[in-house]
Amino acid sequence: MALPCVSQWGSLERNNEVAMRRVEESGVVVSLVNTEPWHLIDWARYGYRSLEEYLFWSRKVCGLACLQSLLHGWTDVRLSMGELLDRALDWECYVVEPSGRVHGLVYRPFMAWVRSEFGFDCRLVEHTPICASSSQVRPGQVLIASVSPEIRDPDTRQPHRGGHLVLVHGIDDGVVLFHNPSGYSHNSDSASLRVEEFQRFHADRGILISAQPGAAPSR
Secondary structure, three states, X not given: OOXXXXXXXXXXXXXXHEEEEXXXXXXXXXXXXXXXXXXXXXXXXXXXXXXXHHHHHOOOOHHHHHHHHHHHHHOOOOOOHHHHHHHHHHOOOEEEOOOOOEEEOOHHHHHHHHHHHHOXXXXXXXXXXXXXXXXXXXXXEEEEEEEOHHXXXXXXXXXXXXXXXXXXXXXXXXXEEEEOXXXXXXOHHHEEEEHHHHHHHEEEEEEEEEOOOOOOOOO
């Protein structure tokens, strides 16, 4: 079954409202621009408790959007983004400092969680360029890859590396095929870059995830 593309903002159309700005300390800050009254955002539909919670966390749940894509494509599990976030926080996949700063997605707790709850096989990939890690991608196995959020604009000069997660689901004649949870609505689910272009944004780390048929419980 093909893997659907999931937006970290709740709908692919809202991805077009995403703005990015470079900040020296943290690299790239991603947020929504106010193109419509905030009360029109159906945050409860996505499982959040408030608009403020949605606006805070939707900037950070790119990895959970990748996971939601796998759950929808490989299993019968249907959990809202808010429900996934609660479970990720319980497993310490995100660490929130008293100041409000968030660390994560933290790979090892995330891998332990998805193994335990959903039956997926996970393997950490570090210090590995995309030309090597993408060779492991095949039907039933994907790569959640760390890239710069600037990958949505491939012409970006001297991009940062890392800070965002995308779902690499195929490699075809030197072209990386991926879903981008915060890409533009017209190509989030059909994003593609040649290996050497993808590498410009890639942090040489990620998680290889394999489906285990019949292992994930239904909900």
